[in-house]
Amino acid sequence: xxxxxxxPRGTDNSVMAxxxxxACRGRRPTGNTSKVQLGKTAPGLHHEVxxxxxxxxxxxxxxxxxxxxxxxxxxxxxxxLPPPEVSLVTSPSGGNVTVSGYALESASVGLVNDRTQAxxxxxxxxxxxxxxxxxxxxxxxPGDTLRVWQFFETEGxxxxxVPSH
Numbered sequence: 001x002x003x004x005x006x007x008p009r010g011t012d013n014s015v016m017a018x019x020x021x022x023a024c025r026g027r028r029p030t031g032n033t034s035k036v037q038l039g040k041t042a043p044g045l046h047h048e049v050x051x052x053x054x055x056x057x058x059x060x061x062x063x064x065x066x067x068x069x070x071x072x073x074x075x076x077x078x079x080x081l082p083p084p085e086v087s088l089v090t091s092p093s094g095g096n097v098t099v100s101g102y103a104l105e106s107a108s109v110g111l112v113n114d115r116t117q118a119x120x121x122x123x124x125x126x127x128x129x130x131x132x133x134x135x136x137x138x139x140x141x142p143g144d145t146l147r148v149w150q151f152f153e154t155e156g157x158x159x160x161x162v163p164s165h
Contacts, residue, residue: 084109084134084150092141099146100135107150111136114145 084103091097103109106126112119118139124132140146 081107081150081152083148085131086148089146095139095141096137097140097146098135098137099148100133101148102131103134103150105130105132106152107132108153109134109136109148109150111138112147113138113140114147116140116144 081104084101084107086099086101088100089097090099099111103124105124105128108121108123110119110121116139120136120138122134122136124134126132138146
């Protein structure tokens with residue numbers, strides 16, 4: 001006889017769903033259902049539905065959720081990199097300025113003129129622990145605002161070759 005397993009209040013719904021599926025053997029329960037109390041074996045169930053069983057299922061579900069949350073947290077950065085230290089911005093010469101300073105080892109430094117949206121990306125060295133010097137040239141006029149930041153290169157970049165004529 002197919003029966004539906006009823007658990008006490010506060011029982012995890014996923015445990016009830018599994019117990020119902022096993023007890024009903026894939027069939028939908030009819031109006032004629034029997035209830036199983038803790039310590040009893042449900043029809044079609046091969047073990048007793050005990051408080052320990054319910055607690056173990058809740059613990060497994062909880063640890064699974066924690067594991068999934070931690071796995072997702074490991075794939076994303078949580079804090080942005082600080083900006084590089086800019087030590088010198090030259091006066092415009094020939095329409096360009098040179099910006100120099102220090103950034104983290106193996107980082108790339110981006111530089112953009114907010115007015116013209118012109119910019120440059122340069123890389124620092126890899127053997128100057130923990131910071132390396134950088135130098136970038138960008139078109140600018142007196143009074144322009146330059147944004148400078150550092151980042152580590154991503155694997156998602158696409159390489160494109162320049163054609164010859």
